[in-house]
Amino acid sequence: MLYQLGLGFSIIAGIMAVMLFYLGLSLGKKGRSHMILAVLFLGASFGGLEWVFYLLGYNMFTFFVFPLMAYFAIWFAFIVWAFEKIGERRIWIVFLIALVVLTIVAVNCMNCVQF
Numbered sequence: 001m002l003y004q005l006g007l008g009f010s011i012i013a014g015i016m017a018v019m020l021f022y023l024g025l026s027l028g029k030k031g032r033s034h035m036i037l038a039v040l041f042l043g044a045s046f047g048g049l050e051w052v053f054y055l056l057g058y059n060m061f062t063f064f065v066f067p068l069m070a071y072f073a074i075w076f077a078f079i080v081w082a083f084e085k086i087g088e089r090r091i092w093i094v095f096l097i098a099l100v101v102l103t104i105v106a107v108n109c110m111n112c113v114q115f
Helices: 002-055 065-085 089-108
Strands: none
Touching (some): 002 065, 002 089
């Protein structure tokens, strides 16, 4: 039942990300650190989902291609919009580079984090 722990972790991290996005957007330029933490919590939520799918035996990058990739693309579009709204283009570009690197690792090395 380890996947239930991972799913709970993912849900809690997702809720924290939404709350931090709300707080960061309401503070405007002063909410920059909240927005960065929100993106990190959102990444933890997505990582938790990937781990749960891995424990269940699915490779989420090939099994649920369209729905999950659309979900991630919509969230990333929101991140771009949110950081452009507060005038921080460099931050979302750094997150895009990290996302590309982590996606390449996740696609090519499914068993790298084996316990």
